[in-house]
Amino acid sequence: MVADGSGDGSVDLGDQAVQRGAGGETHQVAGDGVPVLTTAQGVPVADDQNTLRVGARGPALLEDAHFREKIFHFDHERIPERVVHARGYGAHGYFELYESLSDVTRADLFARAGERTEVFVRFSTVAGNKGSADLARDVRGFAVKFYTREGNWDLVGNNIPVFFIQDAIKFPDLIHAAKQEPDRGFPQAQTAHDNFWDFVSLSPESTHMLMWIMSDRTIPRSFRFMEGFGVHTFRLVDAQGRSTYVKFHWKPKDGLQSVVWNEAVKLNGADPDFHRRDLWDAIESGSFPEWELGMQLFDDEFADRFDFDVLDPTKIIPEELLPVRRVGRLVLDRVVDNFFAETEQVAFCTQNVVPGIDFTDDPLLQGRNFSYLDTQLKRLGSPNFTQLPVNAPRSAVDNFQQDGHMAYRHRRGRANYEPNSWGAAGGPREDPARGFTTFPAEVAGPKRRIRPESFADHYSQARQFFLSQTVVERKHIADAFVFELSKCDEEPIRSRMVAGLRNVDEDLAQTVADGLGMPLPDALPAARPTRTDLPVSPALSILQNGPTSLSGRKLGVLVSDGTDASLASAVREAAEAQGMTVEIVAPTVGGVSLSDGGRLAGDQKVDGGPSVLYDTVAVLASAEGAALLAKLPAARDFVTDAYAHCKIVGYVPDAAALFDAAGLTPLMDDGFVALADPAAVPAFLDRASQLRHWERQLQPA
Numbered sequence: 001m002v003a004d005g006s007g008d009g010s011v012d013l014g015d016q017a018v019q020r021g022a023g024g025e026t027h028q029v030a031g032d033g034v035p036v037l038t039t040a041q042g043v044p045v046a047d048d049q050n051t052l053r054v055g056a057r058g059p060a061l062l063e064d065a066h067f068r069e070k071i072f073h074f075d076h077e078r079i080p081e082r083v084v085h086a087r088g089y090g091a092h093g094y095f096e097l098y099e100s101l102s103d104v105t106r107a108d109l110f111a112r113a114g115e116r117t118e119v120f121v122r123f124s125t126v127a128g129n130k131g132s133a134d135l136a137r138d139v140r141g142f143a144v145k146f147y148t149r150e151g152n153w154d155l156v157g158n159n160i161p162v163f164f165i166q167d168a169i170k171f172p173d174l175i176h177a178a179k180q181e182p183d184r185g186f187p188q189a190q191t192a193h194d195n196f197w198d199f200v201s202l203s204p205e206s207t208h209m210l211m212w213i214m215s216d217r218t219i220p221r222s223f224r225f226m227e228g229f230g231v232h233t234f235r236l237v238d239a240q241g242r243s244t245y246v247k248f249h250w251k252p253k254d255g256l257q258s259v260v261w262n263e264a265v266k267l268n269g270a271d272p273d274f275h276r277r278d279l280w281d282a283i284e285s286g287s288f289p290e291w292e293l294g295m296q297l298f299d300d301e302f303a304d305r306f307d308f309d310v311l312d313p314t315k316i317i318p319e320e321l322l323p324v325r326r327v328g329r330l331v332l333d334r335v336v337d338n339f340f341a342e343t344e345q346v347a348f349c350t351q352n353v354v355p356g357i358d359f360t361d362d363p364l365l366q367g368r369n370f371s372y373l374d375t376q377l378k379r380l381g382s383p384n385f386t387q388l389p390v391n392a393p394r395s396a397v398d399n400f401q402q403d404g405h406m407a408y409r410h411r412r413g414r415a416n417y418e419p420n421s422w423g424a425a426g427g428p429r430e431d432p433a434r435g436f437t438t439f440p441a442e443v444a445g446p447k448r449r450i451r452p453e454s455f456a457d458h459y460s461q462a463r464q465f466f467l468s469q470t471v472v473e474r475k476h477i478a479d480a481f482v483f484e485l486s487k488c489d490e491e492p493i494r495s496r497m498v499a500g501l502r503n504v505d506e507d508l509a510q511t512v513a514d515g516l517g518m519p520l521p522d523a524l525p526a527a528r529p530t531r532t533d534l535p536v537s538p539a540l541s542i543l544q545n546g547p548t549s550l551s552g553r554k555l556g557v558l559v560s561d562g563t564d565a566s567l568a569s570a571v572r573e574a575a576e577a578q579g580m581t582v583e584i585v586a587p588t589v590g591g592v593s594l595s596d597g598g599r600l601a602g603d604q605k606v607d608g609g610p611s612v613l614y615d616t617v618a619v620l621a622s623a624e625g626a627a628l629l630a631k632l633p634a635a636r637d638f639v640t641d642a643y644a645h646c647k648i649v650g651y652v653p654d655a656a657a658l659f660d661a662a663g664l665t666p667l668m669d670d671g672f673v674a675l676a677d678p679a680a681v682p683a684f685l686d687r688a689s690q691l692r693h694w695e696r697q698l699q700p701a
C-alpha cells in the first residue's frame, strides 16, 4: 500500500504518482495526470487493444496474462438474480425520529427525538426477471435496512399490507405459479396466465390479496407515490420487557398515485426503466423522496377482541379502527455509486432485528426468517456477505466467526473461541443487559400440521377492500380481473375464479363474468360466510388519498416552431414553482424557434416522449406548427393518449389542427383547459393538481 505523504492525496514515486480518488480508492497516475489502467494485480497495462500473438496475424498466445485475467473476470461478472424481487432499484437516505418511543420499545433508533439513522432502501417488482420492465402489474417490494447503533434492522415489506398465503410452506408453489411457466419460459413479469390463476383460484386465502393486486396499487406512478407495509404483526419490547404489538406502515409525503393499465402497457415500451429513472432523477434534482413511518400499536386485549387473527398475514387492521401513529420520516437523498455493489449486493433478511423489536408467531414471518439468510448465501456465495459495505453494520461487529470465501474482516490475536481465559485480550463477551433477548411468549400445545380456525375467513376483508374503493377504482379492479382472466386458456380456471368472486361481491362477479362472456357460476363453497357488516375504510383507496399538490409531478409541453415564447416560459415558471418537473417535447430534440425568435431546446423528440411519461400535458403549438404536428402519428398519439388516460390537457386555441386530426375536438371536456395567455396558467395548474379527469371513464360506452 502506498502511503499518502503529500497532504494533497498524491504520492510521488519518481515519474509515477499514486492518487486517491473520491471513494478513497487509489490510482496510479501518469505524467499527464490521467489514471493508469492496471491488471487486477496492479500491474500497469501497456496495450488493452490487442492480444499477444505470434506475428501480425496470430495465433494468440496463452502467455497473455492480461487477456486471460480480463476475460476470466468478465466471464464471472453475473451472480444469480434474486429468486423473487429480481428487478429492483435502491437508494441511500436516513430515518429521522419525531419523538422518543421509549414508552413502547428499547430499540436505540427509536430512543431520541430528532436523531437520524442511516438507511438503504430497495424497491422491486416480484415476478419479473432482472431485465423486465418497471410497469408490470405486480406487487412492489419496499425493503429498508436501518443501520442502527445497535446493529442492522431490516424491515422487508411490500406496497400491499397483506399476502397471498398464510403459511410459508406455500411460498415456492405461489412463486412457481406466478413466474414464467416452466416448459415455455413465458409469460414473464405478469400473472396473466393459467398457472397463476389456477393456483390462486384453488387457494381462497389469496382472495384478499387478489383484490389488492387487481387494483391500481400494482401499477404505481412511481415508487415515490406508493405506501409501504411491514405486513406481519411484529412486537416492540420496552426496557422493562413489556411487549406491544405493531404493524408498520410507510406513508408517502406526496400522496398516493397510480397510472392506468393502458398507460402502464405503453410505459413499458416507452421507458422500461420508468420507475428507476424517476427515483434517480428525483434524488439527483434535490427533490428527495420522503415517507413517514407509521405504527399501529396494540395490546393483547385489542388482539383478542379484533374480528380477525392478528397473526394472519392475509388480514389488515383498518386504520379507522386503529389509527396509524406517525413516528418519523424516511428521506432518500443519495443515489448509489454503483448499481451492482449496492443495489444488487444488498442482502435483506427479515431475521435482522435489533433489541426492542421482535417477531410474533405469524407462520409466514417464521418461514421468512429461514429463507432470507439461506438465499443470500446462494446469491452472494459466501457467509461473509455481511462484510460488503452495503450490508456491513455501522455499529462495531465483534465475534469469533472466521474464514470462509472472501473473508475480509478478521480478529487479531490468539483467541477465536469463548469462553476463554485470555482476559481482555480474549475478545468480546456477552452483555445480558444490552444484548438482544427474545420476548418470553408462553407457548403450549401439541405439535401438529394445522391451520388455525381463526385464519378461516377468506372473503370478508376482500369485500371490505372492494367496497372501500371509489367507483372508478372498482371499475379498474373489474377490468383487471377481466384482462388477466382473458389470458387464461382454461375455461374451468376462469370459472372457478369468478365463483370465488361471488363470495366477495355479486356485482363484481357479474361484471367480470360479463367481461369474460361467460355465465355466472355457482359461488365457491366458503369455509366462513362473508361478513357484510365491516365498515368501509377510506384509507384503502388510492384516489381518496391522492396528492394535495403538484409537487414531484411531471409536465410535458408539446411545442412547435412559432410557439408563444411568453406563454411557454410562464407555464414552465409556474409549474416549477409548484415543484413540477417540466419537459419540452418537440418535433426534433434540437428544439424549436419561438415566436420571439429565441430557441427552445427539446428534452424529447415527440416519438420518444409520449404523453404516458407525464402526469399532465400542455400543447403550446403555433397554428402552423400544429398543422405539421397533425401529420405526425406520435403527436396525434400524444394527445389521444392524454385524453384516454384522463389527463388534464392545457392547450392553446392555435393548436386546433392537432386536436382535429386526433379526433378529439368533439370530446374536449372540462379536463381541457384553454391557455389563451399567461394569465390562464394558474387555472390550468389548479385543475392539473387533480391529475385526472375520471369522468371520461364513467361515461357509458
Ligand code: HDD
Pocket: 082, 083, 084, 085, 088, 122, 123, 124, 140, 141, 142, 143, 156, 157, 158, 162, 163, 167, 168, 169, 171, 230, 231, 232, 313, 346, 347, 348, 364, 367, 368, 371, 372, 373, 375, 376
Ligand atoms: Fe420475500 C425477497 C418481501 C414473503 C422469501 N421479499 C423479498 C424482497 C422483498 C420481500 C421486498 C426483496 C428484498 C430485496 O430488495 O433484496 N416477501 C416479502 C413480503 C412477504 C414475503 C412483504 C410477505 C409478507 N418471501 C416471503 C416468503 C418467503 C420469502 C413467505 C419464503 C418462505 N423473499 C424471499 C427470498 C427473497 C425475498 C427468497 C429473494 C431475494 C431475497 O430474499 O433476498 O428469500
